[in-house]
Amino acid sequence: MNNRLIIVGAGGHGRVVADNAVKNGYKNIAFVDDAAVGECEGFPIIGTTGILKSLDDGKTDFVIAIGSNDNREELAQKHDVNWVVLIHPSAQIGISARIGAGTVVMACAVVNAGASVGKHCIVNTGAVVEHDNIIEDFAHISPKAALGGTVSVGKKTQIGLGAVVKNNIKICDNCTIGAGSVVVKNIETSGTYVGVPAKEVL
Ligand SMILES: CC(C)(COP(=O)(O)OP(=O)(O)OC[C@H]1O[C@@H](n2cnc3c(N)ncnc32)[C@H](O)[C@@H]1OP(=O)(O)O)[C@@H](O)C(=O)NCCC(=O)NCCS
Structure with missing residues (x-):
């Protein structure tokens, strides 16, 4: 487990995933979202899914927090990062x-x-x-x-x-x-x- 976690999807499910992540010990959490800006559950939204690969520095974990099964599949197939x-x-x-x-x-x-x-x-x-x-x-x-x-x-x-x-x-x-x-x-x-x-x- 790395210290930093990027959560894809800053909606209601994303907020619950952030809570899960905090309880797993992640200290450095940020969101990416293709529509929302600002913050989510107290963590910054740092960009859109287009920046995912650039965030993959070998020291970062990623998880998709989107309820749509189709959207999770599409994102997972498109972005080859360290999904945890x-x-x-x-x-x-x-x-x-x-x-x-x-x-x-x-x-x-x-x-x-x-x-x-x-x-x-x-x-x-x-x-x-x-x-x-x-x-x-x-x-x-x-x-x-x-x-x-x-x-x-x-x-x-x-x-x-x-x-x-x-x-x-x-x-x-x-x-x-x-x-x-x-x-x-x-x-x-x-x-x-x-x-x-x-x-x-x-
Ligand atoms: C089944 C479901 C997808 C149907 O949604 P929909 O395609 O928009 O369909 P509708 O709401 O138009 O309902 C169609 C018919 O099925 C009935 N119906 C819908 N959901 C039902 C359910 N869960 N149990 C029994 N009947 C249901 C409706 O009363 C309607 O009947 P009618 O034609 O006699 O009026 C939706 O109602 C559902 O239960 N989704 C699951 C939600 C969920 O679990 N979310 C988890 C979030 S974490």
Whole structure:
């Protein structure tokens, strides 16, 4: 871990990521953002994403704090810098769990034994990623969502606030599961699914 952290995205999620970073011991924090200027959560916004490569001096860590899964993917593919994992000290991570570069794990989240979380994912506040889950790159497990054991979540899929996914279920790439929904069957077609049990919104 370096002392300096650049957070990409100075919105609400960026503020929570900054808090996570402070609790991980980062002392020198700054934001870049393509729209916002000034400061964010008390830290300076020093430019746009266009300056990212110039900030990569070998002594700086980077993390993307943007809720859009598409935007995180685009930025990560465009900018080859030292993307780091941030895990809030209150999160519980299994000793055999794996977490990919650029992923943030927020306060009170759980990633249990044997789970694999890809790159640039968000495991948000209080989310539960149970044992042996496979969470593909750029996915977002929203606050208080709960995934039973051996669930798979595809690339860029978002599991909404407080949603529940039954154990052993597979959800494909590019899905959105609505807030509070309950997924009880595999989802094999990209789309938006809501309700109890979750059904596609056409
Ligand atoms: C599922 C979701 C993406 C749908 O948003 P949308 O595409 O704008 O769709 P709409 O709001 O027009 O809703 C479409 C229909 O689905 C229903 N619906 C939307 N979200 C729902 C949900 N979570 N559960 C049950 N029904 C839902 C609406 O009532 C509407 O039904 P109707 O056509 O009978 O009126 C959104 O409601 C949602 O739940 N997003 C997740 C938010 C979240 O978890 N954010 C995390 C932030 S950290």
